[in-house]
Amino acid sequence: MGNAKKSKPLLSLRFKTIITLIIVHSILISSLIFYTFAHFHHMVEDLTRDHYALISSSFAPLLAEALQNEDLESIRKYLSRLKDNPGIIYAAIFNSKNEILDKRSYSEFEKHFKHILAERENEISSASVSREIGHASGFFHREGHNFDFSIPVVRDQRYLGKIYLVVNTADINQRLARESIQGIKIIVGAILAGMLVIALIDRRLKKILTHLIAVTRNMAQGDLTEKVHISTGDEIETLGDSFNIMAEAIQERERIIEEHEHHLEEMVKERTLELAEERDKLQAILDHVPSAIVMVDRQLIIRMVNSKFESTVNRPANDCLGKHCCEAFCPCLDPQACQVRECLEDGEIKTHINHSMSDSYAEQHMEHLVVPLWREGKTYGALEIITDITEKYEMQRQLIRAEKLSTTGEFASFMAHEIRNSITSIKMILQLLRERVQETMHKDIAVAQDSISRMERLVTDLLNFARPAEIKMTHQNIHQLIEESVQLTHYQFPQKPIKVQLDFDPNISTVLIDRDSMEKVFINLFLNAVQAIPESGTVKITTSRHILDKNLYDYASLPSAENELSFPALIRKIVLKKDQPVVLIEISDTGEGIPRECISKIFDPFFTMKTNGTGLGLSLAKRIVNAHSGIITVRSEKDRGSTFSIYLPLKEAA
Ligand SMILES: Nc1ncnc2c1ncn2[C@@H]1O[C@H](COP(=O)(O)OP(=O)(O)OP(=O)(O)O)[C@@H](O)[C@H]1O
Ligand SMILES: [Mg+2]
Numbered sequence: 009m010g011n012a013k014k015s016k017p018l019l020s021l022r023f024k025t026i027i028t029l030i031i032v033h034s035i036l037i038s039s040l041i042f043y044t045f046a047h048f049h050h051m052v053e054d055l056t057r058d059h060y061a062l063i064s065s066s067f068a069p070l071l072a073e074a075l076q077n078e079d080l081e082s083i084r085k086y087l088s089r090l091k092d093n094p095g096i097i098y099a100a101i102f103n104s105k106n107e108i109l110d111k112r113s114y115s116e117f118e119k120h121f122k123h124i125l126a127e128r129e130n131e132i133s134s135a136s137v138s139r140e141i142g143h144a145s146g147f148f149h150r151e152g153h154n155f156d157f158s159i160p161v162v163r164d165q166r167y168l169g170k171i172y173l174v175v176n177t178a179d180i181n182q183r184l185a186r187e188s189i190q191g192i193k194i195i196v197g198a199i200l201a202g203m204l205v206i207a208l209i210d211r212r213l214k215k216i217l218t219h220l221i222a223v224t225r226n227m228a229q230g231d232l233t234e235k236v237h238i239s240t241g242d243e244i245e246t247l248g249d250s251f252n253i254m255a256e257a258i259q260e261r262e263r264i265i266e267e268h269e270h271h272l273e274e275m276v277k278e279r280t281l282e283l284a285e286e287r288d289k290l291q292a293i294l295d296h297v298p299s300a301i302v303m304v305d306r307q308l309i310i311r312m313v314n315s316k317f318e319s320t321v322n323r324p325a326n327d328c329l330g331k332h333c334c335e336a337f338c339p340c341l342d343p344q345a346c347q348v349r350e351c352l353e354d355g356e357i358k359t360h361i362n363h364s365m366s367d368s369y370a371e372q373h374m375e376h377l378v379v380p381l382w383r384e385g386k387t388y389g390a391l392e393i394i395t396d397i398t399e400k401y402e403m404q405r406q407l408i409r410a411e412k413l414s415t416t417g418e419f420a421s422f423m424a425h426e427i428r429n430s431i432t433s434i435k436m437i438l439q440l441l442r443e444r445v446q447e448t449m450h451k452d453i454a455v456a457q458d459s460i461s462r463m464e465r466l467v468t469d470l471l472n473f474a475r476p477a478e479i480k481m482t483h484q485n486i487h488q489l490i491e492e493s494v495q496l497t498h499y500q501f502p503q504k505p506i507k508v509q510l511d512f513d514p515n516i517s518t519v520l521i522d523r524d525s526m527e528k529v530f531i532n533l534f535l536n537a538v539q540a541i542p543e544s545g546t547v548k549i550t551t552s553r554h555i556l557d558k559n560l561y562d563y564a565s566l567p568s569a570e571n572e573l574s575f576p577a578l579i580r581k582i583v584l585k586k587d588q589p590v591v592l593i594e595i596s597d598t599g600e601g602i603p604r605e606c607i608s609k610i611f612d613p614f615f616t617m618k619t620n621g622t623g624l625g626l627s628l629a630k631r632i633v634n635a636h637s638g639i640i641t642v643r644s645e646k647d648r649g650s651t652f653s654i655y656l657p658l659k660e661a662a
């Protein structure tokens with residue numbers, strides 16, 4: 009990665025520079041020493057020979073004279089004078105025929121090299137005449153710092169002879185060695201000075217590099233305020249200046265980026281606030297819609313539900329969120345027929361009503377509205393709006409029921425009036441006839457009178473139904489009332505082996521009710537229970553005090569105020585709220601039960617499944633219970649029996 013820490017280099021720049029300088033230095037000095045020592049020897053030889061040739065030649069005119077005249081005395085003088093020249097250790101004078109005229113040894117030299125000298129002199133004697141200065145032979149080198157050479161003596165272009173000289177260079181060599189040592193000292197001094205200079209340069213370089221490294225590290229950590237301070241007046245100073253320019257450029261860029269960032273942050277904050285506001289608004293709308301709202305994406309995954317979801321669908325939201333809608337909701341028998349899928353595919357709004365019934369025969373009616381969500385001409389999801397329309401549905405049914413009541417009630421009351429008038433006449437005629445006919449006819453007239461009485465009761469029932477009696481609420485012992493109602497009814501079925509169980513809550517003393525009306529309710533329910541039992545069975549009546557664990561509601565048709573006989577003008581909603589104390593009276597039997605499809609109809613007036621029933625019993629019972637602000641419900645199971653529950657709001661006796 010870009011920021012990965014690099015390992016330290018194997019050789020630092022400093023080390024490399026010093027090593028390079030030392031190598032260059034060493035090569036230069038070694039070359040110098042090698043050159044000096046290689047040429048030193050020849051140089052000494054040449055210089056010495058030239059020196060002595062010069063010395064000898066200074067005496068040449070004098071020697072030429074002496075050689076021309078073969079003046080041995082002058083030659084001897086000449087050789088004596090040569091003695092004054094330090095370094096000459098042997099000299100010999102040859103004539104033009106290369107014969108030795110005289111010779112002189114100036115040191116012990118001759119003793120030690122006598123035979124070699126003789127050989128050399130012979131060589132010179134036998135050699136052809138040379139006018140050149142003889143080359144140094146180097147003959148004596150191995151024996152010491154001696155060497156020889158000959159110098160020709162020439163006058164007027166005539167060869168007169170030559171001088172043979174052996175020279176000792178020990179002194180010169182010593183002097184040169186001394187000089188060399190001096191030179192070496194100077195070189196060593198130069199090397200040391202050079203090294204010192206290198207060390208100083210290195211120190212300076214190290215300081216600059218350390219400074220540069222420190223500044224760049226700080227830069228890397230974000231501190232761009234520090235500057236590079238180098239004043240070497242060379243490229244390194246330029247490098248330092250470039251660093252500073254670069255830092256300033258980065259600083260400027262950072263400032264611009266910071267400004268942009270700040271600006272962006274402000275914009276993001278603003279947008280976030282706006283979005284939060286919008287979201288809150290939307291959430292408030294969604295949460296206050298009295299329907300469950302479910303949002304699914306194109307893959308039918310549930311992405312969002314509103315707060316009403318749990319209470320409407322009766323499922324925890326977390327059970328469904330993130331799941332496929334088929335998995336979450338329906339055991340989708342045919343997933344292809346799913347309306348959400350259809351809506352996503354064709355982009356059209358779909359709607360349907362789902363009717364269901366709980367195990368306790370409570371009906372539920374749910375309206376499903378599926379709306380597509382569009383983006384860039386394509387559906388990206390759908391909103392399913394689920395509304396519980398059970399109340400609406402119930403109300404509609406109640407209205408229909410009320411309408412039916414209105415027409416049939418009016419007709420029934422009219423007919424009852426007319427029939428009652430006729431019945432009264434027939435009753436009077438029968439009474440008159442009884443007085444006038446023979447006693448044998450009295451039995452037949454009694455049967456006719458009984459039938460007329462039953463007809464009169466039916467008509468009274470019809471009239472009672474059509475024109476409900478006024479409710480007068482008083483505190484009544486409800487247990488006593490139930491017992492009396494059971495007794496009144498029970499004697500009608502002496503032949504049926506029906507077991508009646510009464511299970512009363514002793515904590516319930518009196519309840520605020522209209523005694524006569526409630527008696528009708530108990531009689532009707534008990535009668536129905538007994539009639540539902542085919543041969544033998546049990547009817548159980550229980551009372552208990554309850555605190556409701558959920559809201560209960562019902563719709564009641566109220567008679568119109570203007571015309572008692574034509575009702576209903578009003579539909580009243582009766583609600584028993586959660587936590588409300590109620591008296592619960594349950595009448596259950598082990599009878600044949602009510603078919604599922606009839607459950608919703610049994611409280612309708614004139615609905616009956618009996619051949620001699622009027623279908624008014626339950627309708628009347630419901631109306632009376634509703635008039636007490638109570639609710640009556642039923643649960644039933646085919647062939648196992650039914651249970652009617654009456655919830656009366658509890659208003660304790662004052
Ligand atoms: N306990 C019950 N068991 C089974 N079915 C019942 C029960 N109570 C009522 N029903 C059914 O409900 C219908 C309506 O009852 P309702 O009391 O309103 O009228 P009815 O009993 O038929 O006539 P009436 O009450 O005038 O004699 C009955 O015909 C019956 O089929
Ligand atoms: Mg009945």
